[in-house]
Amino acid sequence: MSAEQRRGHVVVDPETLYVGTPAYLIATVNPDGSPNLSPASSYWALGRTLVLGIETDTQTAANLLVRGDITVNFPQPESWRALLALSTTTGRDPVPPHKAKRYRFVRDKFAAAGLTAEPSDLVAAPRVAECALQFEARVARATPGFDGSYLLVEAEAVRVHADPAIVDADAGTIDPRHWRPIVYAFRHFFERGDEVGWLASSRTAGEDPRRG
Numbered sequence: 001m002s003a004e005q006r007r008g009h010v011v012v013d014p015e016t017l018y019v020g021t022p023a024y025l026i027a028t029v030n031p032d033g034s035p036n037l038s039p040a041s042s043y044w045a046l047g048r049t050l051v052l053g054i055e056t057d058t059q060t061a062a063n064l065l066v067r068g069d070i071t072v073n074f075p076q077p078e079s080w081r082a083l084l085a086l087s088t089t090t091g092r093d094p095v096p097p098h099k100a101k102r103y104r105f106v107r108d109k110f111a112a113a114g115l116t117a118e119p120s121d122l123v124a125a126p127r128v129a130e131c132a133l134q135f136e137a138r139v140a141r142a143t144p145g146f147d148g149s150y151l152l153v154e155a156e157a158v159r160v161h162a163d164p165a166i167v168d169a170d171a172g173t174i175d176p177r178h179w180r181p182i183v184y185a186f187r188h189f190f191e192r193g194d195e196v197g198w199l200a201s202s203r204t205a206g207e208d209p210r211r212g
Contacts, residue, residue, distance in 0.1 A: 020185040028063035037109035059091030068139030069123035073131035082113040132163035171203040
């Protein structure tokens with residue numbers, strides 16, 4: 001086999017297209033005022049806007065459509081089992097028929113995951129105390145996906161909370177060298193790898209990466 005043939009691409013059919021995104025916990029408020037907590041991993045941000053992919057048949061989706069206060073909480077790698085503990089639970093009672101074989105109803109999701117709820121400053125949904133980075137946000141728009149199975153949720157981040165251990169006090173921002181998210185890729189959890197570079201516009205960067 002030639003070197004060119006070895007480098008050639010092949011057609012594959014992966015079970016998911018999550019190439020590596022941060023896993024997070026989204027908290028919402030149930031109709032009775034109690035908190036709901038769910039794991040998720042469809043996420044990106046532009047400025048202060050968070051864009052989340054949330055399945056439509058979840059209690060999370062039902063809650064945020066009625067009351068748009070949410071928190072988005074990012075756990076560290078050592079907390080991956082909390083995500084796993086919540087992955088087969090639902091706040092919907094009764095459990096939707098098509099989920100009944102895999103999911104079970106749990107009223108207190110925080111307890112099920114061994115996590116601690118703490119009050120937010122500006123929104124009704126609680127934060128997750130064990131998460132080093134927490135966003136308080138309000139839903140601005142929720143758009144049904146083309147096949148109806150998910151919502152594309154746009155939310156405005158109104159407050160950011162960070163553990164001092166991940167903050168660069170001089171720059172007044174998150175120090176990415178100390179930030180350790182869980183990276184979810186192809187249904188596996190990973191720690192972030194080594195730094196390979198940075199933008200010159202970064203407030204926490206060292207020398208200009210274009211040199212050398």
